[in-house]
Structure formats: structure tokens, C-alpha cells
Amino acid sequence: MLRVQSRGICSSAIRQAGVAGKGKSQGFSKTTTGNRPAPKRITPTTLYKNWPNTVHTAKLNHNAQAVVDVPLFNPSNLNSCIDNVTYFNGKQTKALRHLGSFKKGQFNELFVKPISLVRQGSTQKLLKQLASKDSPRVIITGEPGVGKTSLLAQMHACAVEDNQIVVNISYPELFLNGRNDFFFDKELKAYVQPMYLKNLIRKISKANDKTLLESVKLSKNYKYIKTTLKGTEDITFKKGENTLYDLLSASINANLRGSQFKDIINELYSQKNTPVLFTVDNFSRMLTGAFTAYKNSNNEPIHLLELQIGKTVMDLASGDIKLNNDKSRVLLAISGVDRTNRTLPVALGKIPADPYIERHIYEPKFVEILQKGKVAEFEVPKLSKEDAKSLIQYYIDAKVVSHKDIESKTLEQLTEEKYFLSGNGNPRELIKSLVLTHK
Structure with missing residues (x-):
């Protein structure tokens, strides 16, 4: 009886209870002093993009003013282009867009076409250095904004006109940032990134002339597997009959993508008839980040040399992958957006090595690789x-x-x-x- 009465008293008290009085506000005044709206939150799911990405992809150059009588970039008659602003022709522009030679921050959206200033102290001098047999591996250096990527694009255009096969890695960050699928291939003894390799192989196929790729006959027999809803299909390529274009165009299972890329590299550098220009922009990202964002099964960071693509780049820089064609070159370029450390200056002999420095400041493995390949420096000068x-x-x-x-x-x-x-x-x-x- 007492329990029922007490419960009723509690219920009555709750119903009759009023809201507590609000006392005087304490602390800072909450009156607004401005009418500035809150900034929009930009996430991957919103329809908004930040300004650099917007101007890079919005095709604003369609509204640009056309300039007449601008000469075309002509590597076969470079003297006529010296000290002139030039346009790339249609063939060059198509190849350079597939290669990723044009980048954000170059203000290409201001002009109808990407422009290029041909200079004697940069364009002609670098071509002369690359023509020498003493410099098959060159790294482009210079201060931020001096035109390293633009000079690399000119070398791409020269290679396209010279009927060379061009392979370009424009953003090493894309295979170092931990955002690609990956697995450890026991046969290759390296970590393979199937989706990144698929995009890279497609870039090689689209950027280079189909007739040029078809002129390279395969030196070995290859066999792959393709699994579809209808079942499993064997894809075979025969030595001397199929071409490099067939190998690049093959659609195979993702777990065999690492083997496909290895075979493509072997075919590119085992033949002697067609020169190959292998380039890496933002190479400083690799030199300053030895450990990637990927983790192994022990939750330990994976070293760059444990990735198949990273090991391939370094093998080309060191000379472990031989350049059988006398005109084949490896061209690297650093970027001002990456942090700096002592790895490259030590490799180029500018400063002495210090074995007691931490690994993120100095990576001795990379120094050994660059010195083994005798990588020469080309510093881009400023404008006159x-x-x-x-x-x-x-x-x-x-x-x-x-x-x-x-x-x-x-x-x-x-x-x-x-x-x-x-x-x-x-x-x-x-x-x-x-x-x-x-x-």
C-alpha cells in the first residue's frame, strides 16, 4: 500500500514540475558581429570541388582568347623554335594528355592550348645531354616553379616525334598512398597493385602509336587466364606472331596483372629496334618516402622496394634493367611540392654522406641505387x-x-x-x- 502511494506522489510531482528558471547568462557575449556564412564542407560525396581541381577539369580554356601565328613545337627543326612560345601539334597533344604530362597549377586553363617556351639553355641543352651515350639516366632538378614538368613534357613530345615508346609515371603518390588494392605475389616476391597496374598499362597503350607497338614482336610465349561468367578462358601469345600491342591490350585476371606488367617491361627492354623513354615526374616523392602507407600482415609499413612498381622504377634507375637500345633513356624529375631530404644531394655528390642520420632524412639504399646507375643531374635554369x-x-x-x-x-x-x-x-x-x- 505504501509503495503504491509513494509511486503516485512521484508521478504527481513530475507532472506538476515546471521548467527551471533561466538565470543570467555568463561568459562571452553571443551577439553576432558579422554575417559571414559558414563555409561549405567539401567531402568526396558533395558536388563541390576545391578551386585547383575545378579549374583543371572545368574546360575553362574553351573561353580563352586564341592567338594567331604561334609556331608548332618541332623537334626536327628546333632552331626555328628557340626563344619562342610554341603549341604542341595534334599528335603530340593527344599523347601528352594520355601520359599525364599536363598538370594542375600550370595555368593551362588560361590558353586555348597548352603552351611551351623553347629555350636554348633548357630544351636544347637537355636534348644534347640525352643524346650523349654517357648520360642514359638523367634527373631534372631546379627550384619550385622553374619548369621541370614543362621540360619533361617537351621531352615526351620529342620522343613521340622520334617514334619512341614512352612510359610515364606522373604521380608516384598514387601507388604510395595506400589507396590501391594490393597483395603479395609469391612468384614475383613483391607486392602487386592490380588496379594501378591496369591503369598504367592502359596509359602505355593509349599514349603510344598503335602501329609502333605492333611493330614490336614478342620474344617469348606467354599464357594467361581470364575468368568470366561463361567460365575460364586461356589467353596465349606466341613468339614472333603476337606483338607488344596484343600484350598491352590483354584483359586477364587481376591476380596475374603483376606477371603481365613484368612481361611488358621485359619485352620493352629486351628488344633493340625501338627506343624506349621511361620517365617519372615527382620522383622526389619516392626519394623522400622510403616506407609507403601500405602495411603488411604484421602491421608494419611496406618499403618502396617491396612494391613491384617501385622496384621496377629503381631497377631502371640503377641499371639492373639494361637499356639494349642505344637511344633508350631513363628521365626523372623532382617536384617542389615534395619535402626535401639529403638523399638526392648525397647521391649527386653535393654533400657528404652521414650514416648516423635518421632514415626519413637520408635513405642509403636509394643513394646506392642512383650512384650505381650513374644518374646525371640537369638543373633547369631560370628565365632570362x-x-x-x-x-x-x-x-x-x-x-x-x-x-x-x-x-x-x-x-x-x-x-x-x-x-x-x-x-x-x-x-x-x-x-x-x-x-x-x-x-
């Missing part, structure tokens, strides 16, 4: 005032320069001012000073 003047004249013709600058200054005055603002000839800072610093 005449080079800057040629670029500024093109920018004026393309109508990307402020009317205020054009009307108030002569070309010589504008060149002097912007050359100083660009840090005495940095191409990226030069165009930034023209299009991003309006008063």
Missing part, C-alpha cells in the same frame, strides 16, 4: 629577361594581362617589373604576378 619578354608578349596577345598594366606601361617596363617580382625569372611566379596580383 628575353625569355620573360617573349612570355609576357604572348600573355598580352592571349588577353590574360590586366588592361591597366598594358595601358600604363610599355612592354619593356612591364618586363622589368614582373621579372623582379618573379624572383628574377621563375616562370610560375611570373604568370602569378600577371594574373593573380591585380590592384
Whole structure:
């Protein structure tokens, strides 16, 4: 009886209870002092993209001003292009787009076509160095924004015109960031990334001329397996009958993708008739990150040399994969977006080695690889005032320069001012000073 009465008293008290009075607010004032809206959250599922990705993919160059009488990049008659802003022809542009030679941050969206300034101190000098048999492996260096990627694109165009097979890895970060599927292949004794290799093989097939790839006959017999809903199918390639194009176009099981890539590399470098240009942009990402974002079964970071693609790049840099054709070259380029360490300066003999430094600052394995391959350095110089003047004249013709600058200054005055603002000839800072610093 008492329990029932107490329960009723509690229920009645709860019903009659009011909301507690709100006392005086304490702390900082909550009155708004501005009407700025909250920023939008950009996630992979939203329809918004950050600005660099937007301008890179929005095809804004369709609204750009066309400039007439611009010469085409012609490697066979390079003297006619020296000190001139040039366009790539249709064949070159198609190949370079498939290779990933044009990148974000190059301001290509300002112009109808990607432009290229041909310089005697960079383009012609590097071609001369690559033509020498003493430098089959070269690394392009220079300060951020000086034009290393643009120079690499010019070398791609030269290789395309010379009927060379071009293999380009534009972003090593894509196979180091831990976002690809991977597994350990016991036969290859390396970690294989099937999806990344599929995209890379497709890039090689699309970027190079089909007739050129079909001219390379296979030196061995190959057999793969393809599993579909209808069952299992054997795919065989015969020595002397099938071609490199057939090997690149083969659709096989993902677990055999590592073997397919190994066979492609073997076929590329075992033949002697067709030269091969193998290039890696942002190579500094590999030199400064020996351990990848991938983990093994013991939850330990996987070393770059344990990845099949990483080991292949380093074998080409060290010379373990022989260049049987006299014109085949390995061309590497560092990037200013990557952090720096002592690995490359030690490998090039600029500073002495220190074995007591931590691994993320100095990687002795990579130094040994680069020195074994006798990798030579090519440092990209800054623009001269005449080079800057040629670029500024093109920018004026393309109508990307402020009317205020054009009307108030002569070309010589504008060149002097912007050359100083660009840090005495940095191409990226030069165009930034023209299009991003309006008063």
C-alpha cells in the first residue's frame, strides 16, 4: 500500500514540475558581429570541388582568347623554335594528355592550348645531354616553379616525334598512398597493385602509336587466364606472331596483372629496334618516402622496394634493367611540392654522406641505387629577361594581362617589373604576378 502511494506522489510531482528558471547568462557575449556564412564542407560525396581541381577539369580554356601565328613545337627543326612560345601539334597533344604530362597549377586553363617556351639553355641543352651515350639516366632538378614538368613534357613530345615508346609515371603518390588494392605475389616476391597496374598499362597503350607497338614482336610465349561468367578462358601469345600491342591490350585476371606488367617491361627492354623513354615526374616523392602507407600482415609499413612498381622504377634507375637500345633513356624529375631530404644531394655528390642520420632524412639504399646507375643531374635554369619578354608578349596577345598594366606601361617596363617580382625569372611566379596580383 505504501509503495503504491509513494509511486503516485512521484508521478504527481513530475507532472506538476515546471521548467527551471533561466538565470543570467555568463561568459562571452553571443551577439553576432558579422554575417559571414559558414563555409561549405567539401567531402568526396558533395558536388563541390576545391578551386585547383575545378579549374583543371572545368574546360575553362574553351573561353580563352586564341592567338594567331604561334609556331608548332618541332623537334626536327628546333632552331626555328628557340626563344619562342610554341603549341604542341595534334599528335603530340593527344599523347601528352594520355601520359599525364599536363598538370594542375600550370595555368593551362588560361590558353586555348597548352603552351611551351623553347629555350636554348633548357630544351636544347637537355636534348644534347640525352643524346650523349654517357648520360642514359638523367634527373631534372631546379627550384619550385622553374619548369621541370614543362621540360619533361617537351621531352615526351620529342620522343613521340622520334617514334619512341614512352612510359610515364606522373604521380608516384598514387601507388604510395595506400589507396590501391594490393597483395603479395609469391612468384614475383613483391607486392602487386592490380588496379594501378591496369591503369598504367592502359596509359602505355593509349599514349603510344598503335602501329609502333605492333611493330614490336614478342620474344617469348606467354599464357594467361581470364575468368568470366561463361567460365575460364586461356589467353596465349606466341613468339614472333603476337606483338607488344596484343600484350598491352590483354584483359586477364587481376591476380596475374603483376606477371603481365613484368612481361611488358621485359619485352620493352629486351628488344633493340625501338627506343624506349621511361620517365617519372615527382620522383622526389619516392626519394623522400622510403616506407609507403601500405602495411603488411604484421602491421608494419611496406618499403618502396617491396612494391613491384617501385622496384621496377629503381631497377631502371640503377641499371639492373639494361637499356639494349642505344637511344633508350631513363628521365626523372623532382617536384617542389615534395619535402626535401639529403638523399638526392648525397647521391649527386653535393654533400657528404652521414650514416648516423635518421632514415626519413637520408635513405642509403636509394643513394646506392642512383650512384650505381650513374644518374646525371640537369638543373633547369631560370628565365632570362628575353625569355620573360617573349612570355609576357604572348600573355598580352592571349588577353590574360590586366588592361591597366598594358595601358600604363610599355612592354619593356612591364618586363622589368614582373621579372623582379618573379624572383628574377621563375616562370610560375611570373604568370602569378600577371594574373593573380591585380590592384
